[in-house]
Amino acid sequence: MPLAPDPPPPLLRLDDPALDLPAALDDLHPEHFQRGLVPVELEKGVSAWLMITLYCLQHVLKDERYYARDPRAWRDLGNGTIPDTSPLHALYPPRRNALSVDGAEHTRLRAALTGALEEVALHHVTHEVSQTADVIIDWFCTRGEADVVSEYASVLPLLVLCRLFGMDQHAGLRVGMAMQRLWDGQADAAHAHHQLQDLLLGHAAHRRTQPGRDITTGMITRGLDDEEIRDQLALIMAAAHDPIAHAITNTLADLLQTSRLHMVGSTWLISETLNHGIWHHPPLETLVGRFPTVDGLELGGYRLARGDCLVMGFGAAQRHQLRTAPPSPSNRAYPVFGMGPHGCPRLGRDIALATAQTGVERLQQRLPDLRLRENDTPRRASTVIAGRRALPVTFTPARPLTPPETHQEDPWTPSPAPQRASASHSTTPPPTRSAFERLARWLRLI
Numbered sequence: 001m002p003l004a005p006d007p008p009p010p011l012l013r014l015d016d017p018a019l020d021l022p023a024a025l026d027d028l029h030p031e032h033f034q035r036g037l038v039p040v041e042l043e044k045g046v047s048a049w050l051m052i053t054l055y056c057l058q059h060v061l062k063d064e065r066y067y068a069r070d071p072r073a074w075r076d077l078g079n080g081t082i083p084d085t086s087p088l089h090a091l092y093p094p095r096r097n098a099l100s101v102d103g104a105e106h107t108r109l110r111a112a113l114t115g116a117l118e119e120v121a122l123h124h125v126t127h128e129v130s131q132t133a134d135v136i137i138d139w140f141c142t143r144g145e146a147d148v149v150s151e152y153a154s155v156l157p158l159l160v161l162c163r164l165f166g167m168d169q170h171a172g173l174r175v176g177m178a179m180q181r182l183w184d185g186q187a188d189a190a191h192a193h194h195q196l197q198d199l200l201l202g203h204a205a206h207r208r209t210q211p212g213r214d215i216t217t218g219m220i221t222r223g224l225d226d227e228e229i230r231d232q233l234a235l236i237m238a239a240a241h242d243p244i245a246h247a248i249t250n251t252l253a254d255l256l257q258t259s260r261l262h263m264v265g266s267t268w269l270i271s272e273t274l275n276h277g278i279w280h281h282p283p284l285e286t287l288v289g290r291f292p293t294v295d296g297l298e299l300g301g302y303r304l305a306r307g308d309c310l311v312m313g314f315g316a317a318q319r320h321q322l323r324t325a326p327p328s329p330s331n332r333a334y335p336v337f338g339m340g341p342h343g344c345p346r347l348g349r350d351i352a353l354a355t356a357q358t359g360v361e362r363l364q365q366r367l368p369d370l371r372l373r374e375n376d377t378p379r380r381a382s383t384v385i386a387g388r389r390a391l392p393v394t395f396t397p398a399r400p401l402t403p404p405e406t407h408q409e410d411p412w413t414p415s416p417a418p419q420r421a422s423a424s425h426s427t428t429p430p431p432t433r434s435a436f437e438r439l440a441r442w443l444r445l446i
């Protein structure tokens, strides 16, 4: 490939709310796919390269010598090109977690983290998902209608992860409430961030005195201090929550739209639909980034400069692979889990798939006549996360397995819960309260 004249003009603005990235990439000239990367802007004046083929992703992600993961290597972030007011600073601050450092520090943190994930057996994950799913479904099953995105798929993965961290239900819901305020970017987002940090730090300290069979204890035994554990737990939640939530929603939407949810042998069907969905609609469309550590590297016929920003275009790369070399139906080697030294740990991937699959299965078992309320389910306007904004469903109202007043005797809820005003099962909750808060109130934990 001849070297292109540089610098090339950006082809796409990734922060454009009107941009339909998959459609825009499909319309690109085939030459861009031969090159494997396209010049883009993350926001006005902030250039980056979007990697759009598997070959390009593999080349870069497997080469930690010439491509750093640590955002401190991102030239424009450090030299004032990206203004202090840009949200990019809040999204990519220097962090001390495995995904944000390189070299020996990365090796040490990743070893502790992956070792700690080994503490969690997969059958245990499935059990936790079923139990957690039952509590959430109990909360809305008498109503006969729900929004799968906000009331189920966005709640389940975070509560399951908190269980795997060794937290009780109350602590998990408090983490969820703080996370929701952060995601919503409400006025008190900074306060929510500190609260979340305190909750995770407090949990690490608690597990140090009362160890268990969980991810937190696993990191303690592998020598991490409480602050390091706090940062790795926050990483897992940030890396895992949204993609699992959208894998659940996409799978359910696919099954409901094709009226296949009620077919016999649904465990196999759900697993295949999940697999198909992750290939065709990967829950992560893009992710920042990699940063060349030297000047003058050549990639796809472009000359890169040290500190340039490379964005992983998982959605584009997977769609390109489906067009050019379709994987066999049993292939689970999805590029969307990354690759190379920073790739998603095998157990992270397994936990994600088990959570998504069991989450869909349990909902189908508890509410077997689930139907879509609207055929058109709006997609989320994001060039990062590929998912739906809402998935309204209806179903025949069902009895809760465990009414809220008996939850306090459940071993799943070790901390005694203060009694407060009760919430009705059937009223529409006030929109300002997050699902985590409404669930906590229904369980009478706050």
Ligand code: HEM
Binding pocket: 061, 069, 098, 099, 100, 110, 113, 117, 235, 236, 239, 240, 243, 244, 247, 283, 284, 287, 288, 289, 336, 337, 338, 339, 341, 342, 343, 344, 345, 347, 348, 349, 351, 352
């Ligand atoms: C559908 C769900 C998930 C997706 C799509 C996903 C995707 C990814 C990707 C693409 C990376 C690599 C990023 C990069 O190279 O810059 C990554 C890293 C990571 N993931 Fe996942 N992940 C998921 C679920 C999980 C879960 C459930 C866990 C843990 C329980 C987890 C733990 C991690 C960790 C610790 C890293 C950082 C590894 C390192 O830097 O060495 N992920 N994930």
